[in-house]
Amino acid sequence: MTDWSTLIDACGSAGHVPALLDRFEADPSGVWSELMDHLCPQLDTAFTASFAALPRLAEIATAAGSENLGGVLSAAGAIASCSPGLSEPDSPLMVFSAPIAVLHDLANRSLSQTAEAEAEEYVNLLQALLSFEGVETWDRSLSGLQTGEYEVDCPYCGVNVFVVIGHDGYFCCTDDYSLQEVQKSPLQPARGQQLEGLPRRLFERALADGQERLAHGVRHLFGRAACPDCGTGFSVSERVVAGWIP
Numbered sequence: 503m504t505d506w507s508t509l510i511d512a513c514g515s516a517g518h519v520p521a522l523l524d525r526f527e528a529d530p531s532g533v534w535s536e537l538m539d540h541l542c543p544q545l546d547t548a549f550t551a552s553f554a555a556l557p558r559l560a561e562i563a564t565a566a567g568s569e570n571l572g573g574v575l576s577a578a579g580a581i582a583s584c585s586p587g588l589s590e591p592d593s594p595l596m597v598f599s600a601p602i603a604v605l606h607d608l609a610n611r612s613l614s615q616t617a618e619a620e621a622e623e624y625v626n627l628l629q630a631l632l633s634f635e636g637v638e639t640w641d642r643s644l645s646g647l648q649t650g651e652y653e654v655d656c657p658y659c660g661v662n663v664f665v666v667i668g669h670d671g672y673f674c675c676t677d678d679y680s681l682q683e684v685q686k687s688p689l690q691p692a693r694g695q696q697l698e699g700l701p702r703r704l705f706e707r708a709l710a711d712g713q714e715r716l717a718h719g720v721r722h723l724f725g726r727a728a729c730p731d732c733g734t735g736f737s738v739s740e741r742v743v744a745g746w747i748p
């Protein structure tokens with residue numbers, strides 16, 4: 503049995519966490535923010551009680567209806583993404599590997615059942631899936647594919663570059679393109695065949711799940727761009743990783 507009083511959450515002793523999880527199970531969408539305030543504030547900090555909650559979150563996810571499953575998985579995914587990596591001794595990803603396997607399986611199945619119109623939900627599930635696998639950076643950096651924009655620095659001149667992927671087209675620029683006509687520099691998407699490793703897997707997975715627009719976005723995210731100011735070419739994903747502050 504977990505002795506919750508010996509654990510902590512964002513507010514101190516975690517003795518109240520089991521009751522909070524009971525309320526979350528009864529009303530996942532209503533209690534989601536409160537749960538995250540305690541277990542994963544700003545979705546980037548976790549505590550001993552956060553990881554200890556993963557077995558219960560796996561149970562809640564298993565019993566959840568389709569309307570609530572995504573929220574439960576994103577809560578557990580946010581916590582998992584705060585875990586030290588699998589190579590660290592006593593990584594929560596290892597300590598709680600059994601419930602994490604359950605959560606991973608549920609996220610995996612939900613991805614296949616998410617309609618193309620629900621691309622935002624799909625990206626959330628994909629990030630949760632990667633969190634449960636211990637994938638670094640991309641478990642939290644795919645959201646630009648749903649917002650349609652990444653902000654990166656030019657590796658040569660340092661200017662702030664908006665890389666626009668999706669809703670407003672596929673280009674990069676240095677000024678706010680939503681307010682004015684701007685000078686746009688085209689993106690060079692990677693060809694599907696050029697992609698390897700995780701990018702290849704994300705691309706093929708999105709295609710297999712009928713998320714064609716997202717797969718197109720992945721090719722641009724892992725493609726190249728040129729700085730509109732100085733013309734220096736760069737890998738979009740490398741600049742996203744370079745600007746990533748964990």
Ligand SMILES: [Zn+2]
Pocket residue numbers: 656657658659660661729730731732733734
């Ligand atoms: Zn530049």
